[in-house]
Amino acid sequence: MAGLTLPTGxxxxxxxxxxxxxxxxxxxxxxxxxxxxxxxxxxxxxLLPIILTITNSFMSSSEISANYGAVFQTTETGGKVFISxxxxxxxxxxxxxxxxxxxxxxxxxxxxxxxxxxxxxxxPILTVQLLIAMLASYGFARYKGKVREIIFFLYxxxxxxxxxxTLVPNYLVTSWLGILDTRWAIWLPGFFSPxxxxxxxKFIRRIPSEVMEAASIDGASEWQIFxxxxxxxxxxxxxxxAILVFIDYWNMVEQPLILLNNDExxxxxxxxxxxxxxxxxxxxxVAVIYLVPPLLIFLYGEEYLIEGISYxxxxxx
Amino acid sequence: xxxxxxIPEKVSGLSEKLNRYxxxxxxxxxxxxxxxxxxxxxxxxxxxxxxxxxxxxLLPSLMGVLTFFVLPFCVVVFYSVVNNPIQKEFVGFSxxxxxxxxxxxxxxxxxxxxxxxxxxxxxxxxSLFLAVVMESGIPFKSQFRSFFLxxxxxxxxxxxxxxQVLFHFNGIVNVVGMYFGGPKIDxxxxxxxxxVIVVLFLWKNLGYNMILxxxxxxxxxxxxxxxxxxxxxxxxxxxxxxxxxxxxxTILFVTIMSLINSFKVFREIYLMTGDYPYKTLYMMQHxxxxxxxxxxxxxxxxSAIIMALVIVILMLIMFNTENRYGKDIEG
Numbered sequence: 035m036a037g038l039t040l041p042t043g044x045x046x047x048x049x050x051x052x053x054x055x056x057x058x059x060x061x062x063x064x065x066x067x068x069x070x071x072x073x074x075x076x077x078x079x080x081l082l083p084i085i086l087t088i089t090n091s092f093m094s095s096s097e098i099s100a101n102y103g104a105v106f107q108t109t110e111t112g113g114k115v116f117i118s119x120x121x122x123x124x125x126x127x128x129x130x131x132x133x134x135x136x137x138x139x140x141x142x143x144x145x146x147x148x149x150x151x152x153x154x155x156x157x158p159i160l161t162v163q164l165l166i167a168m169l170a171s172y173g174f175a176r177y178k179g180k181v182r183e184i185i186f187f188l189y190x191x192x193x194x195x196x197x198x199x200t201l202v203p204n205y206l207v208t209s210w211l212g213i214l215d216t217r218w219a220i221w222l223p224g225f226f227s228p229x230x231x232x233x234x235x236k237f238i239r240r241i242p243s244e245v246m247e248a249a250s251i252d253g254a255s256e257w258q259i260f261x262x263x264x265x266x267x268x269x270x271x272x273x274x275x276a277i278l279v280f281i282d283y284w285n286m287v288e289q290p291l292i293l294l295n296n297d298e299x300x301x302x303x304x305x306x307x308x309x310x311x312x313x314x315x316x317x318x319x320v321a322v323i324y325l326v327p328p329l330l331i332f333l334y335g336e337e338y339l340i341e342g343i344s345y346x347x348x349x350x351x
Numbered sequence: 352x353x354x355x356x357x358i359p360e361k362v363s364g365l366s367e368k369l370n371r372y373x374x375x376x377x378x379x380x381x382x383x384x385x386x387x388x389x390x391x392x393x394x395x396x397x398x399x400x401x402x403x404x405x406x407x408x409l410l411p412s413l414m415g416v417l418t419f420f421v422l423p424f425c426v427v428v429f430y431s432v433v434n435n436p437i438q439k440e441f442v443g444f445s446x447x448x449x450x451x452x453x454x455x456x457x458x459x460x461x462x463x464x465x466x467x468x469x470x471x472x473x474x475x476x477x478s479l480f481l482a483v484v485m486e487s488g489i490p491f492k493s494q495f496r497s498f499f500l501x502x503x504x505x506x507x508x509x510x511x512x513x514x515q516v517l518f519h520f521n522g523i524v525n526v527v528g529m530y531f532g533g534p535k536i537d538x539x540x541x542x543x544x545x546x547v548i549v550v551l552f553l554w555k556n557l558g559y560n561m562i563l564x565x566x567x568x569x570x571x572x573x574x575x576x577x578x579x580x581x582x583x584x585x586x587x588x589x590x591x592x593x594x595x596x597x598x599x600x601t602i603l604f605v606t607i608m609s610l611i612n613s614f615k616v617f618r619e620i621y622l623m624t625g626d627y628p629y630k631t632l633y634m635m636q637h638x639x640x641x642x643x644x645x646x647x648x649x650x651x652x653x654s655a656i657i658m659a660l661v662i663v664i665l666m667l668i669m670f671n672t673e674n675r676y677g678k679d680i681e682g
Contacts, residue, residue, distance in 0.1 A: 069484040070491070076481065077498040080554060083513045084505055090513075102516055166412045173408030177401040182409070192420055194607065194662060196614035198635045202655040203423030205643065226415025256404045277504075285507050287618040288636060292643050306508035307622040314512075321509035332504040336497060343559060344566030346604065 084325075091134055091322040093127040095315030102314065134319035145302070145320050152301040152324075154217065156283045159224035164276055167230035168268070172260050174231070175238035176246065186235065189228040197288040208293055219293040224283060230275050237271035237345060238264060273335050274342020284328055431652035446653040456654060459638035462545075462631055467613040470549045474609040475602060477553060478560030483590075485561065486568045496565075499558035507555070511622045515539075518547045540629045548632065551619050556612055560605045567601035568594065596676070603673040607666065 090098065138145050174186050192200070200223075208219040241264065249259050265272075290300050297305075302324050306317065332339070431447070434440045450456050481499065485492055502510075517523050518538035525535050538547050571594050579589050617636035620628055628637070635658065642651045 065487060066489055069487050069489045072484055073481070073489060073491075073495045076557075077495055080498055080502055080558070083510050083517075083554070084501060086513050086516075087509060166415065169408045170412030173405040173412075176408070177405040179402060179405070182405065185409075185413070188421075189416070191663065191666075192416070194611060194666060195659060196611065196635075196662070197617075198614065198639050199655045199659045199662070200420060201639065202427050202651050203420055206423045206426055206648075207419050222415075223419045226412060226419050228412075228416060228420075231412060260408070281504060281506075285618060287507075287621055288615075291621070291640060303506060303508040303618075303622075307511065307625065317512055321506075321512055324506050325509040328504045328506060332501065336500070340496065340500070340562055343562045346563065 087318060087321055087325070089126060091318040092130045092132070093315070093318070094129060094131045094133055097128055098315040098318065134316055135323075138316055138319045138323065142316070145305075145316070145323075147298075148300065148302040148305040149323065151299060152284060152303065153327075155220050155224070155286070155301055156280060158221055159283050160276060160279055162221075162225040163227055163230055163279060164272065166225060167228075167234050167275075168265065168272070169260075170231045171234035171238050172264055174235045175241075176243075176264075186232075189231055192228045193232050201288060201292055204289075205292060215294055215296050215299070217299060220286075220289055223289075227279075229282075230279055233275050233278075233346060234268065234271060237268050237275075237342075240345065241267050270338040270341045271345060273338035274340075277331055277335050277339050277342075280331060281328055427652040427655055429652075430648050431656050433649065436648050446649045447657065450650055450653045450657065453650075455633070455638055455641065458630060458633050459635045462633055463614070463635040465631075466545060466548065466616060466634070467610060469545070470552045470613050470616070471606060471609045473549065474553055474556050474560055474613075475605050478557045478605065479564050479598075479602075481557060481561045482564030482568055486565055496558075496562070499561055501558070502555050503558050505555075507618050508622055511619065514547070514551060514619075515623060539624055539632075542631060544629045544632050548616055548619060552613065552616055555619075556609060560609065563601055563605050563608075564598065567598050571597045599673055599676050603669055606669060610665070 093101070174182060204219075204223045205214075208214045208222070211218075211222075213219050213222070245267075246259050246263060249263050250256075254262070285303055286301065287303055290304050294300060302320070306320060306324065430436060432441060432443060434442045434445075485495060489495070515522070519525075520535070520537035520540075522538070524538065525533075529535055536543060538544060575593055576589055579593060584592075614635070617634050620632050620634060621636075624632060626637075626640075635654075639651065639654065642654065
């Protein structure tokens with residue numbers, strides 16, 4: 035092998051190629067650094083509002099008025115405390131205090147009541163909607179038929195419709211049933227929302243049909259296949275969809291505004307906007323309390339959520 | 352037990368077919384034509400059972416959807432062409448004309464349209480950019496992913512407080528802006544109000560979109576990219592001609608989801624500015640709420656139908672574009 039020599043022209047060619055590759059590697063390295071910096075900047079921007087909300091909830095009410103008085107103080111309550119001309123953005127409170135939480139939790143029951151309202155809407159909707167959707171999506175995905183295809187297409191269209199469209203029929207039905215202004219007005223349309231059906235059907239269709247066929251040949255009944263094969267295989271899909279549904283209803287604003295005239299029944303999401311200007315110091319604590327359930331769910335189900343979202347892409351799949 | 356019965360049935364069906372075939376051949380017919388595709392016999396016990404089973408599973412959802420969405424929507428269609436729900440006199444399109452000439456509707460439709468047309472492409476483009484950066488092999492990928500996804504979990508009501516602090520007349524953005532010589536503006540009560548909402552919308556939705564794109568990017572066949580590299584394709588060529596084609600169905604999905612979410616932005620606006628926002632923030636949902644308050648069913652129905660039609664048309668356009676662009680790629 036020692037005798038092998040390359041023509042000079044070729045040596046130059048390879049040297050050039052190596053140099054080029056090295057340069058490319060260097061550029062790639064810079065690219066990684068730049069990418070990390072971009073992501074870091076975005077991450078800070080994304081997290082900042084959340085962190086601020088949480089830290090501010092530990093401030094005393096006088097500190098909050100001093101910092102944000104310029105924003106929230108109106109003429110009728112002004113003048114009692116020192117108010118700075120502009121806003122001081124503070125990350126760390128001067129004195130960490132749980133006063134706000136104490137007031138919210140033990141002294142002013144209306145917040146807890148509204149929090150309870152939110153819970154009482156979300157939990158039944160989540161359970162029943164997922165149950166019904168799971169059944170329906172099994173029906174859509176397991177066997178195929180022309181009529182069912184058309185109906186599924188209808189479900190997609192319904193899923194895409196914004197509240198501006200669906201609330202009108204919802205309002206009509208709830209008023210006919212005489213359940214306007216009751217919790218049922220929120221519950222019933224929520225139970226049958228087609229959103230989860232669509233996503234779950236896509237999820238079940240990814241399960242190879244041989245799995246279910248095999249169970250069927252082994253003598254499993256349709257119900258057994260559904261509960262013991264299909265449902266466990268959909269676990270991550272179910273959890274991720276549950277999280278999405280949870281956030282959607284935890285955040286709901288449109289439905290209560292139209293279907294519930296009675297303020298007592300409003301969830302915390304609507305109620306929070308009304309206290310924003312009044313008891314500003316409490317608002318941060320309430321905001322954090324409101325943030326805790328979704329945050330816990332996120333921490334528990336993040337992996338499932340990411341996996342579930344990843345499966346969603348591709349509308350036709 | 353059922354299954355055992357079924358097998359001979361299937362076999363007998365087959366043998367019958369075979370018999371027919373033999374008879375035909377015996378009668379001297381040449382079998383030159385292509386073998387006919389075996390027609391699925393719709394009346395076998397198995398298919399009937401399958402149909403029944405799947406309808407049984409569908410039933411609860413179907414009944415609910417029919418009572419709460421489909422049937423009332425038919426009534427909505429009916430209401431949109433009568434003069435009022437009691438007299439029920441057919442008036443043709445006059446309700447639609449009434450809606451179209453309504454200034455509040457025009458304003459709301461224009462604002463909603465403008466918001467979507469700004470926010471949706473930004474949400475798609477930026478999240479795709481972030482996904483590409485994230486997939487380029489940067490460190491701390493999973494941490495960044497959690498950070499980007501966390502705004503999605505935060506209830507809007509919890510975060511509007513800070514948003515108000517940021518964008519108020521005396522807020523932080525103005526403080527910082529003035530430091531750099533910018534003008535002092537009351538963001539939410541100016542023509543720039545929509546910018547604030549777009550930022551909030553992006554903040555909330557980028558993470559979700561990014562996850563979708565990341566999944567799609569990692570599903571592009573590696574060997575295809577390697578071949579392209581060997582053929583000395585540049586990175587941008589690889590991205591635009593290979594990855595983009597594989598991404599096309601995800602882009603469609605993300606666009607549709609962003610569009611749906613852009614119609615929900617009323618929540619943010621309502622929680623920040625209440626019932627009567629600045630005029631560029633007056634969205635479709637505000638219009639609907641006011642119409643609900645005045646109990647004008649015909650107007651409500653007509654505007655709901657207009658909205659539904661617009662959405663359906665938009666979807667058709669998007670589906671067709673995607674079909675044309677990504678048709679040679681399965682999945």
